[in-house]
Amino acid sequence: MKSEVKTQPVSRSRGRRLGAFVFLSPGLTYLVVFMLVPLALVMSYTVFQRGRFGGVVYEFTTENFERLIDPLYLSVVGESLKIAAITTVLALLIGYPTAYLIAQLPPRWKTMALVAIVLPFWTSFIIRVYAWTILLSGPGLLNSALAKLGLGPFELLYNQGTIMAGLLYSYLPLMVLPLYAAIERLDPQLREASANLGASGFTTFRKVTLPLTVPGVLTGCMFVFVPSFGNFVVPDMLGGNKSIMVGNLIRNQFLSARDWPFGATLALALIAVLVLLLIAQAWAARRA
Amino acid sequence: MRRPKLLYVPFWLTYVFLYLPIAVLVAMSFNSGESAYTFEGFSLKWYGVLAEDERIKDGLINTLIVATGATVIATVLGTMLAVGLARYSRSKILDAVSLMPAVLPDLVLALGLLVLYGTIQLTLGLYSVVLAHGLFAMAFVAAVVRTRLTGTDTSLEEASRDLGAGPVVTFMKVTLPQLMPGIVAGALLAFTLSLDEFVIAFFTIGNGEATLPIVIYSMIRFGVTPKINALAAILLLVSFTAVIAGQRLTKIGESRAQD
Structure with missing residues (x-):
């Protein structure tokens, strides 16, 4: 035993x-x-020299980092940050009210509304971006509609606005879902209590709903910002030759310029930005 | 609860925004004219043209091969990983590492794999995409199976171990049957993700080969025709049907599980 x-x-x-x-x-x-x-x-x-046809020569150099701080490349990183940030804010502005309403729909409609948000996300990414070129092109639907009003035609494609529209379109569902989850979890009694104590609808939102859904807001913002910042497909298809983002730069270094070490250095910069943001998000979530 | 009227504006805007481009795309696929942008009349001719396109046919076959291979790798390794992490490990670091392929930007995974293949001088082909897709799909399978595992009762597994069965036998006879719905859901997810994946495939595929998303991408770069619209419309129909069917299936599964 x-x-x-x-x-x-x-x-x-x-x-x-x-x-x-x-x-x-x-x-x-x-x-x-x-x-x-x-x-x-x-x-x-990142610390080695480039090989002749891609690859690398194992000799130490700081050249890649010197090129990285060239204003030409820094400005592309800056523009990418700007595009991704504006896209994220736009997604939050239309995503929050949408998620808020979905959370308050009767159960039957709620499921339908959620499936309708997710459905486009499950279709081919390339095709969703391509759909925008049809909508916005010179002789496309939007210009024809504007022509009926006696306006245009406008060059709607191939600028930063088009890139933002494409990114917003691609990642909006990733904003709505975590927001919905956060709003849905809220105890309705908290809002009732706030209303009973005389707070207006907007005050209740500002003082009760919004602060309690901050973690959802932060998650949604990360979900939109991360894939937007490193994107090269959307700027490729909707941005034309004029506007490029850091993703295009990296793609070009690896697949056309065959300068792998510099491409790796740009990728390191991309990862560094994202890690900093993740740390900031974790810090903000803990404070909320 | 109050629903301020003003909120309906961004609410409907979201849905118009999400569905207008898709609707226009599908409408344009029935164009009888040569342009992808201006509608001239109704016709199904582009669907016929599509059926004869060899590149698209090859792309579709390649995509199915890649997705099948990646799903097998991801389902086997992802399930084992989920069981290992849930039952035999308390390490937060291992948890995070197993989720990384799903969290890292696809571009970073893609160029990492390109660098790996280049360094070991592997000739790229379809199999290099299979291995790459296996990586990110595995993270999703592991996550899905993991949620299922936390919902299952461990007392059956403990009983099996107390009766003298080893970890492998316990897994095969007790854990695996309980996990099946999660494994199937994870495998479906892996397959769908691989079907649509573009960036990683673009970086890791061999010269002269292409999956369907790569075929579409290069066709668009060479100029758009209603043929692409027809292909897009078919693919949209397939994924919409799959998602709605999947939704129904999980609902049936859930109600059965509750009985």
């Missing part, structure tokens, strides 16, 4: 270690080989 009590925990812990090994090692190996090693390689490439 005594010996059983003693041996059981030992065999249990051996079983646990075996289980951990059997279940975790394949997936973790995959993550190490295809994600962590590649990321380490990208980081290391």
Whole structure:
């Protein structure tokens, strides 16, 4: 009896270690080989010289970082930040009221309204962006409609506004969903209490609803900002040749200019911006 | 609860904004004229033209191969990872690392893989896309299965272990059957994500090969015709049907689980 009590925990812990090994090692190996090693390689490439046809020559240089602070490249990073930030604010401005209303619909309509928000998100990204070129092109629908009013035609495609519209269109569902989740969780009694104590609808929103949904707002903003900032497909298809973002720059360094070390340095800058934002978000969420 | 009338403006704006471009695109696919932008009359001819396009056919086959391969990798590894993390690990770092492929920007994953393949001088092909898609799809499968795992009762697994079964037998006979709905949902998610994925495929595919999103992308760059609109309309119909069917299925699954 005594010996059983003693041996059981030992065999249990051996079983646990075996289980951990059997279940975790394949997936973790995959993550190490295809994600962590590649990321380490990208980081290391930032201090090496470019190879002639892509790749790298393993000789130390700081040249890539010197090029990074060239105003030409810094301005592209700045423009990308601006485009992603405006897109995020626009998504919040139309996403919040939408999520707020959906949360208050009767259950049947609520499900339908949510599915209708998510549905476009499950269709091909390329096709959704392409749809905008049809809508906005010179002889397209919007210009024809404006012509009937005696206006235009306008050059609606290929500028920063078009890029923002395309990004907003692509990632708006990612703003609405976390906002909806945050608003839905609110206890309705809090708002009732606020109203009973004489607060107007707007005061209740400002003092009760909004502060309690800040975590949802922050999550939604990250979900829109992160894929917008590093995007190259939308500016490629809707931005024309004039407007490029940091994503296009990185794509070009890797696939056309074949300067992998500089592409890696730009990617490092992109990751650095996103990590800083994540830290800021975590800090803001803790304060909220 | 109050619903201020003014809120309906951004509410409807959202839905018009989300569906107007898609509606115009579908309408233009029935154009009888040569232009992708101006509607001349109703015709189905572009759907016929589409059926004869070899590039699209090849792209579709490649996409299905990639999605199938990636789904197999992602489902097997993702499920094991989810079980391992939920039952055998308390490490927050491992949790975060397993979610990273879903959180990192696709561009970063894509160029990382390109650099890896370049460094080990691997010739790119379809399989390099399969391996790459397997990575990010695995994170989604693991996340979906994980939510299912936290909902299941561990007492059955404990009973199995107390009766002398090892971790692998317990997994096969007790955990796996309980997890099945989550695994199927995760596999469907992996397949759908791979079907539509563009950026990673664009970076990691071999010369002269293309998945469907890459075919569409290059066709658009060479000028638009109603043919692309017809293809887009079909793909929209397929994904809409899949999402709504998936919604129905999970609803049925949930009501069965409650019985």
